[in-house]
Amino acid sequence: MTVANPTAPPATPVAPRFEPALMRRKLTGTIFYGACLAAIGVLLLALTFLLIDVFRRGLPWLDLGFLSGVPSRRPANAGILPALVGSFQVGIFVAIFSFPLGVAAAIYLTEYAKDNWFNRLLQTNISNLAGVPSIIYGILGLALFVRLLGLGPTSLAAGLTMTLLILPVVIIASIEALKAVPDAQREGAYALGATRWQMVRGSIFPAAAPGIMTGLILAMARAIGEAAPLLLIGASVFVTFLPNPLEGSYTVLPIQVLQWASRPQADFQGISAAAIIVILALMLVLNGLALVVRARLSRHIQW
């Protein structure tokens, strides 16, 4: 910046000049608005085509018999009950294991761990883990749970593997939720003579719970939709009985879809589409549940 010449002070202050160019600014705004609208339009279009295709082919097959039946060589008799039950078992195991592990790890990293290079490295690596291809978790699950711990190809082993898969996402979502709680909340609890744990339990956790639970439920939805890791750890493709979570074989919805879709006959394509509709409905239920839980847990929170 140059210093104004002190020998020649302006006799009268010059009125500042503006060139509003309002038309041009508004035009720029309109163009960007249009671009954003187009982006969302492309997405919606793709999704609509997908849905129309799936429903057109799958809906005719979808009835009570399909939901309560077991797989069969004749598409007309085939059902998805074993896969549905298998998916439920995996989902429940995932919830049971990933909630305490994920939340405790996140609480440790945000509330207890010192801010040093080691813990920062740890946190960065957890974020990286979220990007590891899911098939890798299948290999890990096979080695660790199926073989080493001897759980065999069961839905318990699948649940544990899926827990490893979604744990990074759960931890990161929980860390974000915990970090979003203002420090004034921590000080408020400490000022009353709370210990660190009492502070976490009584003030920080309730404040972060909506975010934590939403992250957990959405991660569960991902675990239920995944097929790749389970191919490795022995999800069977043809299960005609309700799986025992601790022994024997099991299958889940995405595997069932995969198996039917890979058959050449058009009828199998049809029941595959019907199974996809069931998965979509499950996702819808889980997302709805996330909304309800979030609303319920945040009823006392107004930042």
Next chain:
Amino acid sequence: MNTQLSEAPVREAATNGPGPAIRLATLPAGGAAPTVDAAPEYVVELRDVSCYYGAFRAVRNVDIKVAKNAITALIGPSGCGKSTLLRTINRMNDLVPSYRSEGQIMLDGQDLFAKEVDPVAVRRRVGMVFQKPNPFPKTIWENVAFGPKVNGYKGNLNELVETSLRRAALWDDVKDKLKQSGMSLSGGQQQRLCIARTIAVNPEVILMDEPCSALDPRSTLQIEELMAELKREYTIVIVTHNMQQAARASDTTVFMTMGEDRAGFVVEQGPTAQIFTNPRNQLTEDYVSGRFG
């Protein structure tokens, strides 16, 4: 600086030893104020206290005496270390990793900096109300009950919550909606809720760091009236930037400022009337008359 450190502070009922026991004051809300016509009794004494953030000395060599059942105002320009000093008294600043303090803070004759003293126990005895109301994201009832619960209160919680809310002049506002969120209240009500939850653990001293700076004039006046009511049973130290507030609400005023090295120190302390009308130090006079800061 103040050198009359000889009178040892004596508390008549030393019922609050270490441990979670909470004495529930039995005075009725409208009871007579304890008569203190003899020499004032001091609850808290800061002796040669210095505070550091890493290598930076934020406060140096402070001696302050806080009289029992009185309101002590801490005034001074921004950054002179008022909050630092306040947060040292309840050992809140122990949570700041780089923080360290020197000297002695005597509470009822016990040095709060002593090795065997647990900061968690200190914070129950020295309560704190913050600049921005910070109710917990819980119901009004749970907000007040939280402190007693974490400190192992054994009595009737419902009664304690009601008494605390009554003392904080909030009961009539909230008695029909104890199950609503503490955050749904107005700013002034939230601050009174924070005061209620502070007195629910029956502290000996209540520290307030600019408790009215986020409030409108009417709520501010309500808090001041409340403080006047509360000093019958508690001892209050308040930091304020509002000269009128210090002048009308406090009994004793401590004026701090900072030197070239940005280290804050106490310039003058005394009865509020004297500090505002007849200060001994030029710096104090400039500050209270608005010529500085």
